[in-house]
Amino acid sequence: MTHMLALLQAATDAAGAGKGYALIGAGLAAGLAVLGAGIGIGRIGGQAVEGMARQPENSARIQTAMIIAAALVEGVALFAAVVAFVMQGKVTF
Secondary structure, three states: OHHHHHHHHHHHHHHHHHHHHHHHHHHHHHHHHHHHHHHHHHHHHHHHHHHHHHOHHHHHHHHHHHHHHHHHHHHHHHHHHHHHHHHHHHOOO
16 A cells, blocks of 8 residues: 555656646746847847948838847747746646
């Protein structure tokens, strides 16, 4: 009987560890999504400013392309963050 209880306890411990790993994965996914978006938008902005400094006559076109690219990067990051929060919401204790 005690052997069965030990097996049951081991099974519940493994399930709890799996849930913990799922929460760690969700947190890492959200963090990396935000980190990647920050780096991407920073690079977009820096390169746009450099392009405007090199060719001031094309500033309007460069700025338009920069805003569109930044919006796309931010959209992907938002989608990744939402997926991470959905993953976190699926874990029940």
